[in-house]
Amino acid sequence: MKKRSYARIHQSKECLSPLGDISHRSLFGGYSLTVENVVFAMVSEGELYLRACEQTEVYFVKKAAPPLLYNKRGRTIELNYFRVDEGLWGDQEKLLQLSTDALFSARREKSRHKAQKRLKDLPNLTHGLEMMLWEAGIADVRTLHAYGAKRSWIKLRNVKKGLGVRVLLALAGAICGIHEAALPATTRQELVEWGQLYELRHSR
Structure with a gap:
């Protein structure tokens, strides 16, 4: 399977060379494709998946293209990427257009995120806790504030049930900007x- 993936990476780099110098690295059990450190596609099990954005999503939803699935600790997570089928491989012009849209959207989002503070930059929040918050659907500071400490903690416990009250306090402090x-x-x-x-009620 790794051999198939490397062959697909090579094919992708050749077909999408107008986008720039394409690099790859291991990510989510597959390989990310990047231009200037901006991820716009993934290769998994020998298949290419393009990052979803407003333009690409319209095309892929119409084609009923399957999303990229990632298994983590027994849970299947649907990632925001759609598979490129053989029909699209046969239409190089359309593939390049969709790939360009995906790259442009990813660049714009990365620039926007750079201007925003990351979750792990808040007091009390480690990189590990940031990753769990992402899994729970809380990917930025604005969403954390919108949910509040209690609701965010409950969502985190759906990802990892063993989290105690200390994490609840950490979230509350992070929202207030204090230790x-x-x-x-x-x-x-x-x-x-x-x-x-809450723990008592949900331990029964």
């Missing part, structure tokens, strides 16, 4: 009591 130890005593006590009650 969890600096939370006001009344806020801290209310969160601990609420979290412990």
Whole structure:
């Protein structure tokens, strides 16, 4: 299977060379394709998947193209990429156009994210916790603030049930922009009591 994937990577680099210097590296059990460190496609099990964006999604949904699936700890995660079928491989002009759209969209999103603070840049939030928040559907600071500490913690526990009240306090501190130890005593006590009650109710 690795041999098939490398053959597909080579084919992709040749066909999509007008996009620029295409690099690849291991990611999500497959390989990401990048131009100037911007990921616009994935190769998995010998198949090419293009990153979804407004333009590419219209085409791929119409074609009922399957998304890229990633298995992590027994859970299947649907990634935002669509498979390129043989028909599209046969239409080099259309493939290049869709790939250009995917790259342009990825560049725009990366530029927007650079201007935003990452989750792991907030107090108390490690890279590992940031990854779990992404899995729970909380990918940026704005979403974390919108959900709030309690709802975000519940969503995290759906990803990893063993998370304790300490993570709830860490989230509350991150939202306030302070270390969890600096939370006001009344806020801290209310969160601990609420979290412990939640754990008790959901352990039965």
